[in-house]
Amino acid sequence: xxxxxxxxxxxxxxxxxxxxxxxxxxxxxxxxxxxxxxxxxxxxxxxxxxxxxxxxxxxxxxxxxxxxxxxxxxxxxxxxxxxxxxxxxxxxxxxxxxxxxxxxxxxxxxxxxxxxxxxxxxxxxxxxxxxxxxxxxxxxxxxxxxxxxxxxxxxxxxxxxxxxxxxxxxxxxxxxxxxxxxxxxxxxxxxxxxxxxxxxxxxxxxxxxxxxxxxxxxxxxxxxxxxxxxxxxxxxxxxxxxxxxxxxxxxxxxxxxxxxxxxxxxxxxxxxxxxxxxxxxxxxxxxxxxxxxxxxxxxxxxxxxxxxxxxxxxxxxxxxxxxxxxxxxxxxxxxxxxxxxxxxxxxxxxxxxxxxxxxxxxxxxxxxxxxxxxxxxxxxxxxxxxxxxxxxxxxxxxxxxxxxxxxxxxxxxxxxxxxxxxxxxxxxxxxxxxxxxxxxxxxxxxxxxxxxxxxxxxxxxxxxxxxxxxxxxxxxxxxxxxxxxxxxxxxxxxxxxxxxxxxxxxxxxxxxxxxxxxxxxxxxxxxx
Amino acid sequence: xxxxxxxxxxxxxxxxxxxxxxxxxxxxxxxxxxxxxxxxxxxxxxxxxxxxxxxxxxxxxxxxxxxxxxxxxxxxxxxxxxxxxxxxxxxxxxxxxxxxxxxxxxxxxxxxxxxxxxxxxxxxxxxxxxxxxxxxxxxxxxxxxxxxxxxxxxxxxxxxxxxxxxxxxxxxxxxxxxxxxxxxxxxxxxxxxxxxxxxxxxxxxxxxxxxxxxxxxxxxxxxxxxxxxxxxxxxxxxxxxxxxxxxxxxxxxxxxxxxxxxxxxxxxxxxxxxxxxxxxxxxxxxxxxxxxxxxxxxxxxxxxxxxxxxxxxxxxxxxxxxxxxxxxxxxxxxxxxxxxxxxxxxxxxxxxxxxxxxxxxxxxxxxxxxxxxxxxxx
Numbered sequence: 001x002x003x004x005x006x007x008x009x010x011x012x013x014x015x016x017x018x019x020x021x022x023x024x025x026x027x028x029x030x031x032x033x034x035x036x037x038x039x040x041x042x043x044x045x046x047x048x049x050x051x052x053x054x055x056x057x058x059x060x061x062x063x064x065x066x067x068x069x070x071x072x073x074x075x076x077x078x079x080x081x082x083x084x085x086x087x088x089x090x091x092x093x094x095x096x097x098x099x100x101x102x103x104x105x106x107x108x109x110x111x112x113x114x115x116x117x118x119x120x121x122x123x124x125x126x127x128x129x130x131x132x133x134x135x136x137x138x139x140x141x142x143x144x145x146x147x148x149x150x151x152x153x154x155x156x157x158x159x160x161x162x163x164x165x166x167x168x169x170x171x172x173x174x175x176x177x178x179x180x181x182x183x184x185x186x187x188x189x190x191x192x193x194x195x196x197x198x199x200x201x202x203x204x205x206x207x208x209x210x211x212x213x214x215x216x217x218x219x220x221x222x223x224x225x226x227x228x229x230x231x232x233x234x235x236x237x238x239x240x241x242x243x244x245x246x247x248x249x250x251x252x253x254x255x256x257x258x259x260x261x262x263x264x265x266x267x268x269x270x271x272x273x274x275x276x277x278x279x280x281x282x283x284x285x286x287x288x289x290x291x292x293x294x295x296x297x298x299x300x301x302x303x304x305x306x307x308x309x310x311x312x313x314x315x316x317x318x319x320x321x322x323x324x325x326x327x328x329x330x331x332x333x334x335x336x337x338x339x340x341x342x343x344x345x346x347x348x349x350x351x352x353x354x355x356x357x358x359x360x361x362x363x364x365x366x367x368x369x370x371x372x373x374x375x376x377x378x379x380x381x382x383x384x385x386x387x388x389x390x391x392x393x394x395x396x397x398x399x400x401x402x403x404x405x406x407x408x409x410x411x412x413x414x415x416x417x418x419x420x421x422x423x424x425x426x427x428x429x430x431x432x433x434x435x436x437x438x439x440x441x442x443x444x445x446x447x448x449x450x451x452x453x454x455x456x457x458x459x460x461x462x463x464x465x466x467x468x469x470x471x472x473x474x475x476x477x478x479x480x481x482x483x484x485x486x487x488x489x490x491x492x493x494x495x496x497x498x499x500x501x502x503x504x505x506x507x508x509x510x511x512x513x514x515x516x517x518x519x520x521x522x523x524x525x526x527x528x
Numbered sequence: 529x530x531x532x533x534x535x536x537x538x539x540x541x542x543x544x545x546x547x548x549x550x551x552x553x554x555x556x557x558x559x560x561x562x563x564x565x566x567x568x569x570x571x572x573x574x575x576x577x578x579x580x581x582x583x584x585x586x587x588x589x590x591x592x593x594x595x596x597x598x599x600x601x602x603x604x605x606x607x608x609x610x611x612x613x614x615x616x617x618x619x620x621x622x623x624x625x626x627x628x629x630x631x632x633x634x635x636x637x638x639x640x641x642x643x644x645x646x647x648x649x650x651x652x653x654x655x656x657x658x659x660x661x662x663x664x665x666x667x668x669x670x671x672x673x674x675x676x677x678x679x680x681x682x683x684x685x686x687x688x689x690x691x692x693x694x695x696x697x698x699x700x701x702x703x704x705x706x707x708x709x710x711x712x713x714x715x716x717x718x719x720x721x722x723x724x725x726x727x728x729x730x731x732x733x734x735x736x737x738x739x740x741x742x743x744x745x746x747x748x749x750x751x752x753x754x755x756x757x758x759x760x761x762x763x764x765x766x767x768x769x770x771x772x773x774x775x776x777x778x779x780x781x782x783x784x785x786x787x788x789x790x791x792x793x794x795x796x797x798x799x800x801x802x803x804x805x806x807x808x809x810x811x812x813x814x815x816x817x818x819x820x821x822x823x824x825x826x827x828x829x830x831x832x833x834x835x836x837x838x839x840x841x842x843x844x845x846x847x848x849x850x851x852x853x854x855x856x857x858x859x860x861x862x863x864x865x866x867x868x869x870x871x872x873x874x875x876x877x878x879x880x881x882x883x884x885x886x887x888x889x890x891x892x893x894x895x896x897x898x899x900x901x902x903x904x905x906x
Contacts, residue, residue: 005786005810026748026816027786033717055717145906177785181884182877182904188884190875190902196885201898214893220868224891224898226905230872239872239899240862245887246876247903268858275830284858285851286843288832289879292782293792293799293823297880299780301787303810307780309880312792312799313826317833318848322876322883328848330894332856337889342882350885368789368809424746425817427783433818435825437764438693442747442817515905 002172002385003136004303004371009034011170013132015125017045017067017156018142018519022052023424025140025176028302032138041132043125045070046142047419048491049484060125061486063116064417065146065520068403070122071155073111075162076103077126084130085164092389093161093396102400114403134171135163141178141421145518149510151401161396167386177302178422184300187354187372192224197354213353215335226514227253228507231262241268245322246289250278251429251497254505254516255472272325275431278497289322290315297342298365300372304382306360307369406520407508410488414470414522416454417489418504421519426495434495446499447480449491450525455481458527467526468492470504476528490525535601550592550603551579561605562614562667564621564756565705566593569812570714576705577617578667582607589613611671618673621664623680626700627757629656629665656701658758660771664703665757681728692741694763694821695752697732702759704730708751715754715814720745749820753803753813764821765801769793778805781819782878786810788819799823859895868896875902 008031021029029052036042036055044056045067053059062070078084079100089096108119115122129135137160143152157173165171177183189196199206207219225233231253233239242263253259263269263282271283274291294315300306315321323345327337339345343362351357359374359381370381386392410417425442426433433439448468450460460466462481467474468490477492477499485491492501506521534541537550537559544553549572554561565576572594580589584602589610604610621627656662667673688698709732712721720743724733735743752760762769774795781788788811793801802823806813835851836843846854862870873891875884884902891900 022746025784025786026746027788027811027814027819030716030814034715037714037717141906149905178906179785179877179903180780180782180787181879181881182785182902184881185875185877185879185884185902186904188875188881189888190884190900191888191904192898192901195892196888201892210892214889216893219892220896220898222898224869224900225872227874227901227903230874230899230901233872238870240866240870241859241872243871243873243887245874245883246879247874249874252903252906268862270855274826274832275828276832283836283843284838285855286832286836287851287855288834288836291826291831292878293779293826295880297882299782299787300881301780301810302785303787305787305810306881307787307789308778309782310777310779310792312777312779312794313797316831318835319831319833320848322879323886325852326883326886326890328852329856329859330890332852333859333894335894342880345882345885350881427818427822432782432825433822435828435830436822437824438821439817441693510905513905518906 001174001176001303002166003170003174004383005031007136007170007384008032009038011035011134011136012040013129013135014040014042014138015045015129015135016042016052016138019138019140019176020046020048020050020052020142020421021138021140021176022050024178024422026424028176041128043128047486047489058121058125058128060117060121063114064419064489065148065406066115066403067143067146067152068148068155068401069106069111069114070117071159072103072106072403073108073122074126074129075099075159076106077108077123078130078162079103081126083126084162088164088166088389089162092166092391093398095398095400099158099162099398099400102402106403130163133163134165134168135160136170136172136174137165138174138176140176142519143175144513144515146515146520147407147508147510147517148401148404149515150512151404154399154401158398158400161398164389166391166396167384167389169384172384175302180301181299183302183304184298184306187300187357188350192226195353196350197356210353213349228509228514228516231259234262234265237265237267239266241270242266243270243272244279245272246274248277248279248429248431250282251494251500251502254502254507254518256500256502257473258507259502272322274319275435277429277431287325288317288319289325290319294319295321295342298346303371305369305371306357306365308362308365407517408471408506408520408522410522414524415488416523416525418468418470418501418521418523419489419491419519420501420505421491421493423493423495426493428495429497430495443495446477446492446496448477448499448525449480449482449485451485451487451489452481452483453487454490454525455479458525460525460527465528467528468504468523469526470506470521470523472506473503475499475503479525490523533599535597535599535603537603538605544597548597550581550590550595550597550601553597554592554605559605561592562670563593564663564667564703565707567707567710567715567754568806570710573706573710576621576703578614580610580613581605582610614667615671615673618664618668618671619675619677621703622668622673622675623678624703625681625683626698627656627664627675629659629662656758657696657761657766658701662758663756689739690763691739692745692747692763694747694817695740695745695749696761696763696766697740698759698761699731701757702732703757704732705756706732707754707756708732708760711750711754716748716750718744718746718748721751747817747821748815749817750814753815762801762821764824765793769795769800774800781815783818783822788815790815790819792823798827863895869899871895871897872899873901875900877902877904
């Protein structure tokens with residue numbers, strides 16, 4: 001997030017796109033609702049009329065996967081009606097002409113047909129979001145989990161630069177991160193292309209810096225593989241050993257049968273986890289790890305805030321902290337690492353090597369933590385980025401993008417679009433929430449959420465068990481008939497092994513990020 | 529500071545900001561005024577009157593929570609008249625329901641003895657689940673209020689609502705302060721509960737006076753955190769958690785990317801309840817159903833406790849040395865035969881930063897490949 005949660009309640013205008021905030025980020029949603037109660041306007045852009053839309057001035061029920069057409073069209077109106085921030089565009093950005101030229105191809109009438117909207121609704125959105133400044137834009141996986149996910153993000157960034165909403169309080173581009181420490185795992189360099197602190201592995205200077213710090217002669221200079229390529233490598237044997245730490249890939253990745261084929265193909269699979277999972281079934285070695293609240297450490301939240309995690313109880317049996325396990329393996333590979341606690345690892349390594357984190361030390365994390373960038377120990381942290389339009393890389397670059405449809409669209413055999421996401425009472429594959437008293441009583445099984453019109457045309461009554469079929473698999477699941485889902489769409493989550501949406505989802509990926517298109521695949525629903 | 533923005537509380541001249549209430553001014557200057565119904569960040573209701581103060585020239589005592597500060601006001605926060613009024617209010621509240629903490633033996637008003645005696649016995653369900661963590665109990669003690677001054681109302685015998693997995697509603701202990709209604713409607717904005725009925729029939733209701741599970745309740749538990757008495761308690765912690773038995777440890781929620789700050793209430797090495805850290809960024813005391821009730825997975829019998837090594841279709845238990853040696857030997861062999869890039873790893877976006885750092889370091893520095901990723905982009 002460029003901005004912070006504490007700005008939400010003060011914001012005057014929101015656009016929330018592709019984010020089911022009340023279920024996936026409930027506490028963040030409370031601030032949006034507080035702002036609305038205090039007079040802010042909320043525009044929810046989402047195929048589903050989810051609970052946050054109940055608080056919205058406008059709900060824009062665009063067709064799944066039509067975000068770029070919608071956003072480009074909004075920008076076309078902003079430019080045509082001269083509603084954009086000319087001063088910001090001229091002083092803080094480049095390539096405006098290219099953007100203008102691109103979005104000219106998306107007049108509201110044309111985009112409306114792609115998006116399944118009224119053209120005037122697009123104009124209404126453009127006029128509203130330019131009438132109140134700044135507008136705070138929030139998005140989640142409804143933007144990224146598409147074959148055009150990267151372009152979706154660029155379109156969102158283009159919009160906020162065009163409106164001059166970057167580098168200001170209560171504005172910005174704010175992707176809410178789905179997991180407690182996905183921001184931190186990125187910051188730590190658990191990515192195939194960067195060291196901790198986003199220093200590219202292809203940069204010789206960075207390699208030299210880390211080689212020196214880690215006491216090795218050289219470090220690999222080619223970008224590594226992303227998860228989907230690793231899985232393919234298991235099948236074609238270019239990847240022999242696979243080390244899975246705290247992920248239940250067998251349930252979370254698209255097309256479960258394909259994923260399990262990959263896992264079963266591994267010559268040597270190591271799983272490090274707190275529970276046996278569908279993934280550990282394929283392991284050659286399973287290493288028992290300490291869980292949340294069983295050791296000291298830090299998480300970094302969506303707003304770049306580094307916060308402490310503390311020990312409340314002892315790990316069961318022989319389970320050990322993860323950092324300890326990695327250290328022992330390194331030792332057996334001939335590397336003695338001096339740091340012997342999470343605190344030593346942070347204070348002596350991470351905060352020394354990652355420039356954004358240099359000012360963050362455990363001693364400074366006793367209260368509300370610190371938000372990076374925090375370059376030195378006198379720095380108080382950074383609430384919002386790009387202050388006064390000063391982008392990290394100089395001027396903000398408009399990168400115009402074209403709309404492309406999802407890889408798989410509804411057709412005669414599979415006439416409905418399945419989109420997926422999370423539900424409030426559970427988290428991912430329920431390894432955690434499924435083992436908490438009461439959570440399964442609140443939500444005990446998956447449903448397929450479908451519109452009353454589609455249910456009626458298939459003669460399905462609420463609660464009836466149906467079969468949902470895609471080109472990759474099928475599940476039997478109860479129908480939840482709700483007018484929150486539009487006609488032509490069905491919606492499911494991936495919390496339960498039975499009727500997991502990922503038996504059906506399409507392993508088609510964004511060409512750059514290799515993010516899978518969890519948000520759109522073609523299915524049919526059959527009455528049993 | 530101009531004279532206009534000064535008032536007097538308990539003889540001290542104090543500056544204030546226009547628009548502040550008497551309660552806010554007093555708090556800014558460290559002067560305690562007790563509250564029951566007041567919930568920070570919401571519109572004051574003035575419902576309970578426990579915060580009444582005496583203002584010179586005013587005919588009646590005024591509630592500090594909803595009275596704006598006015599220049600040259602002269603305020604007494606603990607005058608005999610104020611104390612008497614508060615004691616009466618507390619005695620009426622004690623009589624309004626099942627507040628057995630306030631029932632010293634007939635005619636004997638010795639609170640300290642009574643409290644020590646009950647606390648030592650702690651035969652759980654005889655004792656209110658909020659014992660020791662109850663604003664009413666605390667104030668009744670502070671003002672030496674008597675529970676037997678007024679006849680008790682008949683709602684004292686009403687059974688609690690247990691029909692959902694998370695929240696116990698015990699109307700026999702409800703003092704109708706309305707904090708839960710404000711927490712639900714103004715803080716979390718879930719709009720599940722409201723006031724119902726009128727006069728002595730008044731009650732906090734959900735969905736037309738039905739059980740919570742039949743309402744729009746999402747079980748965030750904000751109402752429990754707001755409840756000053758024992759009317760709303762966590763089902764999991766009820767009769768287990770006792771404030772004098774454990775400690776509280778601040779930590780960060782293990783679920784979504786908001787990073788809510790939690791108090792982990794720990795007794796005998798186990799988390800028995802979780803509450804939000806008031807005043808903390810980013811959540812200011814708020815939690816959701818997962819953050820508040822999703823902690824006990826760590827105590828599941830299904831936890832992995834020992835390293836496991838595959839043997840045919842099954843696993844056998846192994847020592848750390850054996851398991852780690854096996855991993856290292858296989859990695860070495862694969863590196864020798866296929867190169868370091870034949871090893872790939874996925875880190876965990878739920879575990880701590882230091883774990884992810886350590887894993888990428890293992891891959892880059894010790895194994896020699898950049899094949900390290902996690903679910904960053906999904």
